[in-house]
Amino acid sequence: MSAGTDGTALISLRGVTKIYGSGTTAFPALDGVDLDIAAGEFVAIMGPSGSGKSTALNILGCLDAPSSGQYVFRDIRVDELNRNQRALLRRHYLGFVFQGFNLLSRTSAQENVELPLLYRGEDADRRHAASRRALAQVGLAGWEHHTPGELSGGQQQRVAIARAIVTQPLVLLADEPTGNLDSKRGHEIMELLVSLNRDQGITIIMVTHEPDMAAYASRTVRFVDGHVESDTGAKA
Template sequence: MTEGPLISLRAITKTYGQGAAAFQALKGVDLDIPRGQFVAIMGPSGSGKSTALNILGCLDGPSSGAFRFKDIAVEDLSRNQRALLRRHYLGFVFQGFNLLSRTSAQENVELPLLYRGAETAQRHAAAREALAQVGLTGWEHHTPAELSGGQQQRVAIARAIVTRPLVLLADEPTGNLDSQRGHEIMDLLVSLNREQGITIIMVTHEPEMAHYADRVVKFVDGLVASDERRERA
């Protein structure tokens, strides 16, 4: 029996505002993402790519259409149920790192486990393991001000994977980094995808970063304009 897609969008629309001020950010998006795939989403400003990522991350809901995650009808979930889905299945990485400035790397990574109510010893061990996975063993007690931009993004990735999510959603993860650090972060994401099987959905405007993905989906004017699959090296 063939396993269905991990994520499925059907005729997804999203409209902001009402009446003459209404803006339709998504106009009927169909998209299937199988488990374990690395997908890059591209498109010009206003194309709907960030709106799509927010819906995929359960940070926003569609105006119409069907969104299924692990065969669960997400559009039918309450706000609290969507929050639980995010907490248990999704990890997030943002362009701006979003780290607590006066908090150590380890404490930043522990935050999602704190929200889950995990015990102190479990949080410490899991955070150290996640930091080791992103190459930051020995940096556990440094604050963001003591870390480079690339190291801060690694802490953010460790925080995203400490809960062992099924899906990692990355919004311009290399946008604040120089080219070398950007490629290092992309190598890390590829490693997490291939070695741990984490499904990655990344929004980027940089074609050279999109080349790391198995698949590139391009949005134009609220619709999927192209969907290119690549052979995995």
């Protein structure tokens, strides 16, 4: 387990379970997970298919709620929040990167990056300035007006990362961020994530099945059958 310098964690799970179905068809995707993540860590979550790693990421990202147990984020009991409250937490503190990019195909890179700010009600001038800064941070200055169809897979994922960081989140959650990329582009994306973690202090939690991508993280948590089997590289 890993905690901050003051002994507290940015994220803490205690006895978290997630049950799908009921009765004889009930399936425990998570079975009593304990996990602490400190601010500024880069954590890779690994495990075989069905191990619970994606379920854990969805709960950490407030996309789903645990069936039981405690989830604390910055002293907030997330497991006690309703859906709208979780959405607010997600909007203001979390950024997401997915394997499939999830970009709007007929919309420019800049407009794609602006979407989270639009949902937050930011005015146009602030949205434009922030999206340009975010695109520059991921190496896409000058590509603001290109649509996804005019970009390579690696560039599209950079746009997706810019969209995730444009709100200056505390935590970036990445679900197989290199899964749709060739090896060279995958390593470029990982180097970008490392730089965001190192230079901006963004806490990164990444699900991956690729050991060479997990090696970029400072810590690897392995899930098996709904629980944490191993946790390597964690701070004391």
